[in-house]
Structure formats: structure tokens, C-alpha cells
Amino acid sequence: MEEHKENVGKENDKELDEETLFVVSQTFKALSDPTRIRILHLLFHKEYPVNGIAENLQLRQSTVSHQLRFLKNLRLVKYRREGTTLYYSHDDEHVMHMLKQTIDHACHS
Amino acid sequence: MEEHKENVGKENDKELDEETLFVVSQTFKALSDPTRIRILHLLFHKEYPVNGIAENLQLRQSTVSHQLRFLKNLRLVKYRREGTTLYYSHDDEHVMHMLKQTIDHACHS
DNA sequence: TGCATATATTAACATATGCTCATATTATAT
């Protein structure tokens, strides 16, 4: 019950608590690496298996797998299994929207 | 004249070009560090001198100065001079909006 | 000019990050 955070009202002037700081920084950290950006950008429209991502982006399978684990831990991607193949897709609309906005912003500069 | 980027239309399916990738990743990298988040969060409502930021956030002067240079290079902050004092303030509405959104998102989780 | 205040810069250090190779795991089919 008592699990609401600080600063829930309209007064967000106080210092950020440590947990919020951590979550926010981790979220942006996910978007701060070119490889992860490329992966999320690829997943924008449709799901891909790990090898599909690797082939599309010219990356090693282990590189993709490591980054997908990173993104999975932050719940930015999810997967569904089909045999031995795992189809990954994005799982955070807010983050994907920020990414799209920022890409558009950068493209039009 | 010919300096527009790729993917300016509605078809953003192609791979991201290297420059866009760099700008986007740098932008998010700025927001991926707790210290920089705290600084930008402090600058949300009003300007502060370097020492004011340091005192408020309990950081060394050199730490603040380094991070402000980082943010300044990305045009995320600006400053005005008054004597020997430099008053820093935010300078990118889009980024500040994303930061606020993500903080709120994290707070309410 | 000389001094004080505010800020910037440099170099050093410890830690974090991302990629790679090699290997392990998992599921499926024979």
C-alpha cells in the first residue's frame, strides 16, 4: 500500500530519490549506445529472431544476444518462442516513442 | 543546399545513417548519468552558478564544471556571465521534456 | 599592479562498457 514514490504531486522541486535516479539513468543508458539504437530501430515495425537481427545489422550473434539481454532486463524488449527460435519485439511504447522523436529530431537538423 | 538527411519522408524503415546514430546516442548519453540528470533536474526551474549547483547537489566544483562542459557541447545548457559568475540554464526544450516525462514515468511506477 | 573570487582545465586513476571468441544451454527432430 505505502509504496508510492516522492514527488507525486505537482511540486517536483525536491532532489530526486536514488531509485528514481537509477531507473531514469538506466532507461537513457539503454538508448545511449549505437548498437542498441539500431536494434530497437529495427524492431520498430516487426519482430525478429536473434540471427535475423545479427544478419540485418551485420553484428555477431553474441553481440546481439548480449544487448538483447540488456534490453530485456529493462523490459524494453520481449520475446516469443517458436521451436528453437526466439522472436524479439519491443515492449515499451514510451521508450520507443522517445527514440522515434529523437531520431526525427536529429534527422531534420 | 543538398544537406538534408535520409529518411525525411514517412518511410523510416531504412538503416540509420552514421551521423544520426551518433547524435541520437550522444543525446541519450547525456541523460544516462545520475550526476547530469541531477544537474538538469536542478536547472529545470531556474538558472544556477556553478558553485550553486555544486553546493545544492553536494558535488565538487570540478565535477560540476566537467559535466556542464559536456552538456554545453551538446547545447543542452547555456550560460550568461555576471562578473566572474556564470549562470547556467537549460537550453533544449525537447530534451528537458523527455527528461521530465521519464522521471514522472519512473516516479509513478 | 596585485589580490580575491569563480570557473575551467589537465592528468591520473578506478570503474564501467561493449565486443569477441569459445563454450554451454535449450529445444527439436531423427
Place this chain on the structure above:
DNA sequence: ATATAATATGAGCATATGTTAATATATGCA
């Protein structure tokens, strides 16, 4: 049970990053 395909994991390495102390720079003023 064995083999195969797809993915995950671990260790090692090079580079990036953030903080710090020490020092330099710049501005204003006596």
C-alpha cells in the same frame, strides 16, 4: 540417445567514462 539449429553465457580485452586533486585562467576591484 544423438545430432542439429538457435540462442545464451562467461572470460578476456580494449576503450570509454566519471571523479578527483592540483593547477590554470579570467574577471573585478582596491
